[in-house]
Amino acid sequence: GAVVSQHPSWVICKSGTSVKIECRSLDFQATTMFWYRQFPKQSLMLMATSNEGSKATYEQGVEKDKFLINHASLTLSTLTVTSAHPEDSSFYICSAPTSGTDTQYFGPGTRLTVL
Amino acid sequence: EDQVTQSPEALRLQEGESSSLNCSYTVSGLRGLFWYRQDPGKGPEFLFTLYSAGEEKEKERLKATLTKKESFLHITAPKPEDSATYLCAWGYSGGYQKVTFGTGTKLQVIP
Numbered sequence: 084g085a086v087v088s089q090h091p092s093w094v095i096c097k098s099g100t101s102v103k104i105e106c107r108s109l110d111f112q113a114t115t116m117f118w119y120r121q122f123p124k125q126s127l128m129l130m131a132t133s134n135e136g137s138k139a140t141y142e143q144g145v146e147k148d149k150f151l152i153n154h155a156s157l158t159l160s161t162l163t164v165t166s167a168h169p170e171d172s173s174f175y176i177c178s179a180p181t182s183g184t185d186t187q188y189f190g191p192g193t194r195l196t197v198l
Numbered sequence: 199e200d201q202v203t204q205s206p207e208a209l210r211l212q213e214g215e216s217s218s219l220n221c222s223y224t225v226s227g228l229r230g231l232f233w234y235r236q237d238p239g240k241g242p243e244f245l246f247t248l249y250s251a252g253e254e255k256e257k258e259r260l261k262a263t264l265t266k267k268e269s270f271l272h273i274t275a276p277k278p279e280d281s282a283t284y285l286c287a288w289g290y291s292g293g294y295q296k297v298t299f300g301t302g303t304k305l306q307v308i309p
Binding site for chain 2: 189
């Protein structure tokens with residue numbers, strides 16, 4: 084149990100375009116999901132907390148207008164990188180805790196490359 | 199200031215050579231200490247959650263322990279398939295399920 088999926092696995096886009104990444108909890112409901120970014124040889128950095136039915140909470144230094152988060156249902160959160168630039172190229176990973184626990188289960192990640 | 203430090207940054211072991219990874223922390227109001235394994239190009243895989251000093255958990259060749267200042271991930275008789283980056287993460291009271299990750303230890307087990 085506790086499976087989280089992401090789509091797409093990888094995406095290549097041109098500078099200035101927008102990219103949407105989906106995160107789904109497959110066998111449980113998640114009122115909260117988290118979005119992380121990981122640069123090569125670095126650890127995971129929390130970007131934002133996605134809340135079902137309300138606005139996302141962004142970490143300090145993360146541009147909310149650039150990284151749009153929508154928690155559309157109890158099993159789906161999306162991250163849209165708007166007007167992407169090469170410096171946005173990274174590995175984006177989502178996670179979700181199962182109800183009533185602190186343990187987070189992670190998706191497989193999405194590799195974004197902006198040309 | 200809350201801080202979590204993992205050591206060593208990298209560790210190379212011969213197959214069968216047991217060792218330990220360290221995660222030391224100075225966190226006020228620690229809610230939980232988590233261990234994850236991450237393979238290259240993949241999301242972290244959950245291993246253990248520890249909540250209180252003295253707590254231990256085991257899974258196959260791995261054993262996690264927690265004291266008031268640090269957590270250890272003991273690897274007994276490792277195999278090449280144990281090669282990965284091991285991450286510890288911590289949650290804090292009032293953080294509502296939010297966790298912060300350490301920098302990780304990259305483990306390589308040589309046949």
